[in-house]
Amino acid sequence: MNRQTKVDILRAGLAAPSADNSQPWRFAWCGDDLDLRIDASRSGLVSDTRYVLSDLAAGACLENMVIYARTLGYVAELQTFPRHDDALWVVRIRWRCDPECNTSEPLAGAIGQRHTDRRFPWRGPITTTTQTRLNAQAGAIPGQRLYWPQTPRERKAALKVIRLAETLRFRSPTLHRELFSSIHFPVGWHSTCEEGLAPATLAVEPPLRPVFQMLRRPATMTALNRLGAASVLGWRSAYLPIRLSPGLCLLVIPSTSRSDVLAGGRALQRAWLEATLAGLSVQPYAAAGVLSLGFAPVEPALQRHLLRLASALDELCVPGHGLVFLRLGYARSAPRDRSGRRALASFGDIP
Numbered sequence: 001m002n003r004q005t006k007v008d009i010l011r012a013g014l015a016a017p018s019a020d021n022s023q024p025w026r027f028a029w030c031g032d033d034l035d036l037r038i039d040a041s042r043s044g045l046v047s048d049t050r051y052v053l054s055d056l057a058a059g060a061c062l063e064n065m066v067i068y069a070r071t072l073g074y075v076a077e078l079q080t081f082p083r084h085d086d087a088l089w090v091v092r093i094r095w096r097c098d099p100e101c102n103t104s105e106p107l108a109g110a111i112g113q114r115h116t117d118r119r120f121p122w123r124g125p126i127t128t129t130t131q132t133r134l135n136a137q138a139g140a141i142p143g144q145r146l147y148w149p150q151t152p153r154e155r156k157a158a159l160k161v162i163r164l165a166e167t168l169r170f171r172s173p174t175l176h177r178e179l180f181s182s183i184h185f186p187v188g189w190h191s192t193c194e195e196g197l198a199p200a201t202l203a204v205e206p207p208l209r210p211v212f213q214m215l216r217r218p219a220t221m222t223a224l225n226r227l228g229a230a231s232v233l234g235w236r237s238a239y240l241p242i243r244l245s246p247g248l249c250l251l252v253i254p255s256t257s258r259s260d261v262l263a264g265g266r267a268l269q270r271a272w273l274e275a276t277l278a279g280l281s282v283q284p285y286a287a288a289g290v291l292s293l294g295f296a297p298v299e300p301a302l303q304r305h306l307l308r309l310a311s312a313l314d315e316l317c318v319p320g321h322g323l324v325f326l327r328l329g330y331a332r333s334a335p336r337d338r339s340g341r342r343a344l345a346s347f348g349d350i351p
Contacts, residue, residue: 059265122329124246144267167234247328
């Protein structure tokens with residue numbers, strides 16, 4: 001495998017999504033073998049306890065690389081979590097040249113186009129044919145599936161779960177601090193950044209931007225929460241855009257083991273790439289699935305809300321565990337602002 005091939009495969013991996021654009025990946029080459037690791041300096045925050053969000057991002061990164069490598073004639077042999085005493089080592093990938101594999105991989109064409117779109121409302125409908133295609137891509141990773149709330153009752157229950165989770169992100173001082181630490185306000189509302197979230201990517205309406213910027217102060221958030229601000233923000237950030245969008249699905253994984261979360265990231269990326277090919281805009285909501293795991297050390301007064309959240313989510317998707325909701329629809333245009341990526345050299349051992 002020559003140097004340019006290795007670089008191209010890594011660039012495909014870096015196009016994957018990660019929580020708050022944290023990009024928690026490290027790479028190390030040993031000949032043609034590639035180790036994908038979690039970057040300890042960009043992971044392990046409150047919502048990432050037990051590396052659940054980092055494992056999800058690693059799965060998406062891995063799947064991008066596997067898909068792209070197929071277009072170059074390489075197949076991947078995977079050894080996941082090779083050492084139990086090294087929690088940051090996610091997978092070793094052994095690339096094998098296969099002349100019969102250098103066929104077109106449709107999903108590869110969407111890797112550079114995939115993005116998060118936080119705007120609303122979007123148009124529909126999401127046809128059953130499109131749903132079937134997304135289901136097939138998620139199901140290509142063994143054990144993974146998509147759940148689509150179909151009836152008004154199911155959709156109402158899903159909306160309630162998502163709104164509760166998003167409300168907790170503003171109600172909990174710990175989660176609030178984590179949320180706003182990822183937003184780079186100094187870059188302004190008209191620029192992007194190579195790591196974290198630029199305000200421009202959040203699709204906050206211009207009249208509300210000064211208010212939103214004030215919310216980053218813990219004292220302000222605490223004072224406004226006495227007036228019910230967290231509930232209003234949960235309604236605005238989750239309930240309203242989902243209520244006005246034509247499509248909603250939930251990625252369901254078989255268990256909460258790290259291996260299944262990693263596989264969930266692979267399935268999520270495949271479904272997202274297929275949605276991109278179909279012209280769909282996508283916004284992920286991971287708070288409900290992640291917080292319901294019970295790993296995040298939120299304030300004791302809010303623990304009962306986590307239990308309530310976990311119970312409500314279980315009722316939606318038994319058997320299995322719901323990990324990430326996806327809001328879907330057809331936007332009138334592509335978003336102008338997209339999150340950037342760090343320089344390739346900052347991710348470790350680059351050939």
